[in-house]
Each structure stands twice: as C-alpha cells, then as structure tokens.
Amino acid sequence: MSTSSAAPRRGDGTDAPGARPPMREALVAAAFQLFLEHGYEQTTVDDIVALAGVGRRSFFRYFPSKEDVVFPDHERCLADMTAFLADSPADADPVRRVCDAARLVLRMYAENPDFSVQRYRLTKRVAGLRAYELSVVWRYERALAGYLRARLEDRPDGRLRADVIAAAVVAAHNNALRGWLRSDGRDDAGAAVDHALGHAQAVFGDAPAAPRGGPPGDLVVVAARRGTPLWQVVREIETAFADDAPPN
Amino acid sequence: MSTSSAAPRRGDGTDAPGARPPMREALVAAAFQLFLEHGYEQTTVDDIVALAGVGRRSFFRYFPSKEDVVFPDHERCLADMTAFLADSPADADPVRRVCDAARLVLRMYAENPDFSVQRYRLTKRVAGLRAYELSVVWRYERALAGYLRARLEDRPDGRLRADVIAAAVVAAHNNALRGWLRSDGRDDAGAAVDHALGHAQAVFGDAPAAPRGGPPGDLVVVAARRGTPLWQVVREIETAFADDAPPN
DNA sequence: TGCGGCAAGGGCACTCAGTTCCCTCCTCCC
DNA sequence: GGGAGGAGGGAACTGAGTGCCCTTGCCGCA
Numbered sequence: 001m002s003t004s005s006a007a008p009r010r011g012d013g014t015d016a017p018g019a020r021p022p023m024r025e026a027l028v029a030a031a032f033q034l035f036l037e038h039g040y041e042q043t044t045v046d047d048i049v050a051l052a053g054v055g056r057r058s059f060f061r062y063f064p065s066k067e068d069v070v071f072p073d074h075e076r077c078l079a080d081m082t083a084f085l086a087d088s089p090a091d092a093d094p095v096r097r098v099c100d101a102a103r104l105v106l107r108m109y110a111e112n113p114d115f116s117v118q119r120y121r122l123t124k125r126v127a128g129l130r131a132y133e134l135s136v137v138w139r140y141e142r143a144l145a146g147y148l149r150a151r152l153e154d155r156p157d158g159r160l161r162a163d164v165i166a167a168a169v170v171a172a173h174n175n176a177l178r179g180w181l182r183s184d185g186r187d188d189a190g191a192a193v194d195h196a197l198g199h200a201q202a203v204f205g206d207a208p209a210a211p212r213g214g215p216p217g218d219l220v221v222v223a224a225r226r227g228t229p230l231w232q233v234v235r236e237i238e239t240a241f242a243d244d245a246p247p248n
Numbered sequence: 249m250s251t252s253s254a255a256p257r258r259g260d261g262t263d264a265p266g267a268r269p270p271m272r273e274a275l276v277a278a279a280f281q282l283f284l285e286h287g288y289e290q291t292t293v294d295d296i297v298a299l300a301g302v303g304r305r306s307f308f309r310y311f312p313s314k315e316d317v318v319f320p321d322h323e324r325c326l327a328d329m330t331a332f333l334a335d336s337p338a339d340a341d342p343v344r345r346v347c348d349a350a351r352l353v354l355r356m357y358a359e360n361p362d363f364s365v366q367r368y369r370l371t372k373r374v375a376g377l378r379a380y381e382l383s384v385v386w387r388y389e390r391a392l393a394g395y396l397r398a399r400l401e402d403r404p405d406g407r408l409r410a411d412v413i414a415a416a417v418v419a420a421h422n423n424a425l426r427g428w429l430r431s432d433g434r435d436d437a438g439a440a441v442d443h444a445l446g447h448a449q450a451v452f453g454d455a456p457a458a459p460r461g462g463p464p465g466d467l468v469v470v471a472a473r474r475g476t477p478l479w480q481v482v483r484e485i486e487t488a489f490a491d492d493a494p495p496n
Numbered sequence: 497t498g499c500g501g502c503a504a505g506g507g508c509a510c511t512c513a514g515t516t517c518c519c520t521c522c523t524c525c526c
Numbered sequence: 527g528g529g530a531g532g533a534g535g536g537a538a539c540t541g542a543g544t545g546c547c548c549t550t551g552c553c554g555c556a
Contacts (some may be wrong), residue, residue: 171411306533
C-alpha cells in the first residue's frame with residue numbers, strides 16, 4: 001500500500017496549492033507505515049522520527065503525544081463541529097442539528113477511507129489507542145451536549161435530556177461508523193449513518209416544520225387509549241412501519 | 249481529613265474480619281493523601297511508596313498503572329455488573345434490567361461518599377484521570393450493550409438499538425451521579441438516579457407483559473401516510489399525549 | 497552589505513511511568 | 527530439617543514526554 005495514500009489531507013499548515021506536504025504529514029505517513037508494519041507499541045517515537053528524517057524534538061512539536069499522530073485530523077473536525085453548532089439558526093430543530101453535526105465526523109472519516117480503515121484496525125487492537133479515541137469521542141459528545149443544553153435549558157430536565165440525546169446520537173453515529181469501518185469502507189457510509197441517526201431522531205426528535213404533502217399512499221392508523229405508556233405507542237408505530245425500513 | 253476514611257472498603261484481598269487493611273489499602277490511602285496535598289501529577293509513584301513504606305515494585309503489583317490507584321473498586325463493580333446481567337431472568341424487561349445494573353455503579357459510589365467526592369474533584373482537574381474514567385465508563389457501557397444486543401438480536405436494528413439504549417442509560421446515570429458528586433454527596437443520590445433512569449426508561453422502555461387493559465378513556469387516533477418520516481409520526485403521538493404525561 | 501531579530505528545527509539531558517530480572521524472607525508442607 | 531512457593535524488595539532498563547539551548551535560514555532594516 002502506498003504510504004502517501006494513508007496520510008490524510010493537509011492540516012492547518014500554510015501550504016501552497018502544489019507544495020509537498022510539510023513535516024506534519026511526513027510524520028503521520030512514517031508513523032503509520034511503521035505501525036502497520038511492526039505494531040503500535042513496538043514502534044518508538046525514535047523509529048518514527050528516524051524514518052521521517054527529522055529530530056525527535058520536532059515530533060512532539062507537532063503532536064503532543066505519540067497517540068495524537070494516529071488521530072491527526074480530529075482537532076480540526078472538532079473545531080468544525082463547534083463552529084457548525086455555534087452557527088445554528090435559532091429556530092433549528094436541536095436534535096436534527098446535532099445529528100447533522102455528527103455527520104461532520106462521518107464526513108471526515110469518509111474523506112480518507114483507506115486511512116480510516118487502517119486506523120480502525122489499529123485502534124481495535126491497541127488498548128491505549130482505544131482509550132485515546134474515547135476521549136476524542138467524549139469531546140464531540142460534550143460539544144453536542146453543550147449545544148443541546150443551551151437549547152433545552154428552559155425545558156424541565158433540560159440538562160438531563162441534553163446529555164441523554166447527545167449520548168444517543170453519538171452512539172447511533174458510532175454504531176453506523178463502525179459498521180462501515182468493519183466493511184473496509186465498502187458499504188455506503190452515508191446511508192448507514194442516516195439510518196442510525198434517523199433512529200435517534202425518531203426517538204428524541206422534535207419536528208421543526210412538518211413537511212406535510214408527501215406522496216400519497218396507504219394509510220396507517222394507530223389507535224391508543226389515553227393513559228397508554230408512550231413507549232408502547234411508539235412500539236406499535238415501529239411495528240407498523242417495520243416493513244418500510246431495511247431489516248438492519 | 250482522615251486518610252483512612254478516604255480509602256474504600258477492602259478489595260478482593262484475603263483479610264480476616266478484624267485484620268488491618270493490607271498493602272493495597274495502604275497504597276490507596278497514601279496515594280490519595282498525596283494527591284490531595286500536592287496534586288496528582290506532582291505526586292510520583294516513588295512518593296506514594298515512600299509514604300506507604302513499601303517498595304516501588306509492590307505498587308505495580310497491586311495497580312497496573314498510577315491511574316488505577318484512583319479507581320481501586322471499579323474492577324470489582326464491573327464484575328458485579330457482569331454477573332448481575334448474566335443472572336437476569338429471561339423474561340426481564342431489558343431496559344429495566346440495564347437500569348438496575350447501572351444502579352450498581354451508583355451504589356458503589358454511594359458506599360464511600362467522601363472518597364467518591366474527593367476522587368471526583370481529582371478527576372475533574374486531571375485530564376489523564378478523565379481519560380481513564382472514560383475507559384472505565386466505556387467498559388460499563390459495553391457490558392450493558394452486550395446484554396441488550398443479546399436480548400434485542402431478533403428485533404430489527406437490534407444492535408443499533410442496544411448501543412443507543414446503553415449509551416442513553418449510562419448518560420442518564422452519569423448525569424445524576426455527577427450532580428450528586430457536585431453536591432458533595434449531600435443530595436439524595438438514589439432519588440436523582442431513579443429520576444434520570446426513569447427518563448431513559450420512559451423513552452426506551454419495553455414492556456415485559458403489555459398492560460393492555462388500562463382504564464378506559466378517550467381514544468387518540470393518528471393517521472399518517474406511508475413514507476412519512478418516523479420522527480414526525482412520533483411527534484404527533486407526543487403532541488396528542490402531551491396533556492397526559494408530566495411536562496418533561 | 498551587514499546586522500539584529502525571529503521562527504523552525506535539532507540535540508541533549510532529565511524526569512518519571514512501567515517492566516524485567518533477580519534477590520530475600522516467610523510460611524507451609526512433606 | 528529442607529524444599530517449594532508466594533509475597534515483597536531492589537537495581538537496572540526502556541521509552542514517553544519536557545526543558546533548555548543551540549544552529550540555521552529568512553526577514554526587515556540601517
């Protein structure tokens with residue numbers, strides 16, 4: 001496999017259109033080459049800088065830790081998500097908005113499928129990288145929860161609802177993302193995430209403006225006694241719609 | 249503050265009823281004394297073992313890493329949770345069951361409020377400990393999700409639903425737990441967690457045996473065209489039931 | 497042309513977490 | 527009594543991460 005194909009797009013460096021990737025990219029490429037060849041823990045930072053032909057001190061200038069070189073683009077993606085949420089229109093449906101924000105993460109993964117799949121295999125095997133990834137996911141989740149808390153603060157249990165929705169959206173997103181990664185990037189990532197997030201949105205969703213006039217078709221009628229628990233009603237609806245949805 | 253009060257109950261050591269706490273306890277006590285006095289990062293493992301009067305090598309016999317000494321009882325709690333889920337009756341409501349499993353974690357925290365509050369203040373300040381805690385929480389979540397996956401495997405989107413429910417239950421539990429820790433252990437932890445988990449259960453709950461024959465009342469009928477997004481239907485249901493449910 | 501920053505990078509030494517190897521001591525059992 | 531085995535201790539080592547200072551190359555400026 002080509003090492004350059006494993007390296008993600010350029011970071012925030014100041015690189016002219018056709019310029020060769022700066023040291024940061026070289027370090028990522030060298031690191032992944034060695035990680036895939038000998039394993040993460042068997043590769044020392046000295047090995048990486050030797051292959052990249054730079055000084056050891058420079059590595060830690062670009063990456064605060066050895067783990068960071070495995071996730072070189074999450075910092076940018078997190079900033080994108082924060083900006084996306086900050087730019088939200090005031091009348092946006094909050095749940096839909098955080099689902100869209102989660103899709104930014106998927107987009108980052110999908111931009112470099114090979115790199116993402118390689119990284120996935122790496123993180124699956126190395127406990128330290130899994131722990132690091134958890135802290136990254138946690139920051140995404142806190143970004144979503146922060147936005148939701150602001151939007152739901154006037155509601156009873158607003159903070160609780162915000163935390164729960166953020167966790168559910170992240171879990172749904174990651175479920176689909178991991179499925180896509182396990183398929184070696186061959187499945188349709190967008191559709192899988194749409195389906196998973198649709199699930200979360202169906203549970204928590206709060207419609208912005210109902211897009212009424214859909215195409216005509218059969219009618220499904222649900223009748224329930226007042227007093228019936230909500231979950232039970234929702235379950236009935238899901239059963240009625242079951243043959244519309246793909247079976248997983 | 250008394251150091252001994254900060255140490256949690258005995259681990260799995262073989263200690264007679266009245267025996268003095270073994271080395272493991274002494275290490276935890278010494279570590280927390282130093283952590284609270286000088287900070288986590290400012291305290292080296294050598295400092296801890298010097299205060300405890302044991303050899304450095306013994307520290308790593310009892311705790312695989314410096315971080316583990318901060319969470320000395322999670323391993324046991326995780327084992328308890330796994331056993332609890334494995335012992336589940338086949339007809340138990342899965343969502344209720346994982347909520348009860350989550351309460352085991354709360355119980356562990358509530359058994360040593362002082363210790364838990366001290367640890368909470370520590371983890372809030374130290375990024376490394378937060379990351380470690382995330383990996384612990386992740387293991388709890390995977391235990392819940394594993395149980396739910398098995399219980400929901402015959403349902404459409406079973407794995408997705410399992411992951412989302414587990415994440416939501418953990419988030420609800422942690423929301424209440426953190427509120428209790430922020431109150432310095434003065435609030436009613438059990439009530440807060442019951443409330444939070446009740447929320448999750450209301451959203452995802454799945455009846456063991458459908459309590460059909462409720463008291464008769466008005467009927468709500470919802471009609472939707474096939475193809476209407478599920479969230480929209482759910483929203484209609486929620487609107488129709490709004491005056492029945494408590495306004496959260 | 498020379499000079500004084502200034503930023504990027506490199507080298508070196510240091511701390512500290514975690515591991516490996518081997519030692520001692522105590523206890524129990526034959 | 528003597529050997530086995532486990533608990534604990536200690537020295538030395540690896541490797542991540544940091545602090546300090548040096549070189550180099552580039553810029554503006556006198």
